[in-house]
Amino acid sequence: MRLLTHNFLKCNEENCTGGYPLQIKLDDTSSENVKILEQDFNKEFVKNVLSKVDYDVLYNTAKQFGISLLFSYTSQHLEDEGFLNSIHHALFKIHIMEGSLICPQCHVSFPIKDGIPNMLKGN
Amino acid sequence: MAPSCTLNRYLLLMAQEHLEFRLPEIKSLLSLFGGQFASSQETYGKSPFWILNIPSEDIARNLMKRTVCAKSIFELWGHGQSPEELYSSLKNYPVEKMVPFLHSDSTYKIKIHTFNKTLTQEEKIKRIDALEFLPFEGKVNLKKPQHVFSVLEDYGLDPNRIPDNPHNIYFGRWIADGQRELIESYSVKKRHFIGNTSMDAGLSFIMANHGKVKENDIVFDPFVGTGGLLIASAHFGAYVYGTDIDYNTVHGLGKATRKNQKWRGPDENIRANLRQYGLEKYYLDVLVSDASKPSWRKGTCFDAIITDPPYGIRESTRRTGSQKEIPKGIEKWYTEEMVPWHPCLKLISNCEQKLSSHTSRRLITMEKVQKFENRDQYSHLLSDHFLPYQGHNSFREKYFSGVTKRIAKEEKSTQE
Numbered sequence: 001m002r003l004l005t006h007n008f009l010k011c012n013e014e015n016c017t018g019g020y021p022l023q024i025k026l027d028d029t030s031s032e033n034v035k036i037l038e039q040d041f042n043k044e045f046v047k048n049v050l051s052k053v054d055y056d057v058l059y060n061t062a063k064q065f066g067i068s069l070l071f072s073y074t075s076q077h078l079e080d081e082g083f084l085n086s087i088h089h090a091l092f093k094i095h096i097m098e099g100s101l102i103c104p105q106c107h108v109s110f111p112i113k114d115g116i117p118n119m120l121k122g123n
Numbered sequence: 124m125a126p127s128c129t130l131n132r133y134l135l136l137m138a139q140e141h142l143e144f145r146l147p148e149i150k151s152l153l154s155l156f157g158g159q160f161a162s163s164q165e166t167y168g169k170s171p172f173w174i175l176n177i178p179s180e181d182i183a184r185n186l187m188k189r190t191v192c193a194k195s196i197f198e199l200w201g202h203g204q205s206p207e208e209l210y211s212s213l214k215n216y217p218v219e220k221m222v223p224f225l226h227s228d229s230t231y232k233i234k235i236h237t238f239n240k241t242l243t244q245e246e247k248i249k250r251i252d253a254l255e256f257l258p259f260e261g262k263v264n265l266k267k268p269q270h271v272f273s274v275l276e277d278y279g280l281d282p283n284r285i286p287d288n289p290h291n292i293y294f295g296r297w298i299a300d301g302q303r304e305l306i307e308s309y310s311v312k313k314r315h316f317i318g319n320t321s322m323d324a325g326l327s328f329i330m331a332n333h334g335k336v337k338e339n340d341i342v343f344d345p346f347v348g349t350g351g352l353l354i355a356s357a358h359f360g361a362y363v364y365g366t367d368i369d370y371n372t373v374h375g376l377g378k379a380t381r382k383n384q385k386w387r388g389p390d391e392n393i394r395a396n397l398r399q400y401g402l403e404k405y406y407l408d409v410l411v412s413d414a415s416k417p418s419w420r421k422g423t424c425f426d427a428i429i430t431d432p433p434y435g436i437r438e439s440t441r442r443t444g445s446q447k448e449i450p451k452g453i454e455k456w457y458t459e460e461m462v463p464w465h466p467c468l469k470l471i472s473n474c475e476q477k478l479s480s481h482t483s484r485r486l487i488t489m490e491k492v493q494k495f496e497n498r499d500q501y502s503h504l505l506s507d508h509f510l511p512y513q514g515h516n517s518f519r520e521k522y523f524s525g526v527t528k529r530i531a532k533e534e535k536s537t538q539e
Binding site: 004005008009048052054115 | 362374404412420423
């Protein structure tokens with residue numbers, strides 16, 4: 001699961017109203033619970049996607065994985081390849097392989113196995 | 124004399140397949156490229172010959188880079204219902220529009236195509252010779268001509284009643300072919316990962332075209348299965364998301380669908396399917412999820428949602444809740460006349476595909492025209508379109524009742 005996807009996911013439990021963002025918990029028993037994979041850099045796509053993400057959530061989540069993004073950005077940064085590359089890295093190259101997504105409100109947990117989140121009945 | 128204000132007329136030669144899907148595909152693609160569908164022809168019906176006005180050759184070429192319904196496009200120089208009418212029409216075509224392609228430094232060839240009739244070589248040559256009055260100054264080159272001109276003769280659609288003379292004859296400059304070869308190169312037969320319900324390659328490209336998918340879009344399929352619809356969108360440069368309620372399909376596990384195979388191999392999953400076609404970089408993520416209980420937060424925006432939801436006959440129907448999701452453009456197959464309605468969505472097209480003698484399905488395309496406000500949540504209840512939706516169950520009953528009646532008949536006849 002990429003951080004881009006994490007940015008769009010919320011808790012889907014019936015009466016839960018505050019389930020965003022979901023907390024990422026890695027599975028410590030797994031040897032490769034996070035992978036960094038190459039992804040072709042597409043400048044236009046990164047800019048396009050940046051306007052759709054919740055930047056604060058991205059900033060905080062990236063920090064969890066040791067990535068220090070700019071705290072905030074302006075339209076000038078959109079032409080800065082260095083900035084766009086850091087966004088590209090955070091959104092696309094980090095893959096959560098084994099772990100779970102935990103709702104901060106109702107504490108339901110959605111497992112991530114082999115990079116794929118399971119959003120069916122949380123437990 | 125000032126040149127007449129001629130609209131640029133083009134002749135599309137359409138493939139005779141998925142007849143109802145053709146016009147929406149062409150309209151959607153023209154709209155995608157800034158053109159608008161304009162034609163003096165009232166309807167096209169079953170004919171493979173469509174005359175359209177297109178603002179520029181660039182738009183015509185862009186159309187052909189996407190369409191799987193059209194075989195070729197020609198710049199139309201003349202047409203008529205008899206050779207005389209054709210020649211007269213050609214004589215009225217502005218010479219200044221012909222000259223750039225006929226000058227002495229150029230090379231060309233003329234092809235004769237006949238539809239629903241075969242001509243002898245001699246008959247073809249006669250027709251080419253009859254065009255001598257055209258101001259061709261270049262050299263004929265049969266192997267690699269710079270310009271190809273075509274005469275197309277329409278002998279109707281009935282192979283049992285071939286007329287002596289064609290109904291229509293067209294003459295045009297060939298511009299480009301469509302993308303029909305994608306149907307073979309993306310064929311499900313050669314695909315690594317398939318399921319029982321994998322979508323036919325041609326239809327998946329038609330759906331991506333109806334959905335006006337373009338480069339750098341994000342496309343979502345909430346009933347992704349083995350990812351066939353995502354492949355078509357990725358081919359057109361979109362990044363893709365998929366969800367499915369079936370854990371094994373999403374993970375690429377379990378029993379294989381192919382005849383001689385027992386279990387799925389390691390390269391059988393959605394990502395591997397994209398990798399097979401060099402499209403892996405467009406794979407964003409897949410999730411195991413119930414489409415009626417989406418996990419997307421407010422503000423998640425997909426450029427298109429393209430899907431083939433279950434009809435309740437090959438999978439056991441699960442009764443689940445319902446929530447409204449508002450994407451930019453959505454298409455799904457529906458099995459009833461009941462077309463879904465929502466104030467934020469405008470119906471673009473509704474195409475029927477026959478599946479058997481008593482069943483068909485509909486591909487519905489809708490476009491978002493209005494932003495979703497909370498007050499829109501229940502507006503469908505006020506509309507006269509709204510009837511309690513019993514679609515899936517009644518279709519399921521009708522489908523299986525047909526099957527059981529047939530089995531009962533067969534059993535009866537074997538007993539007699």
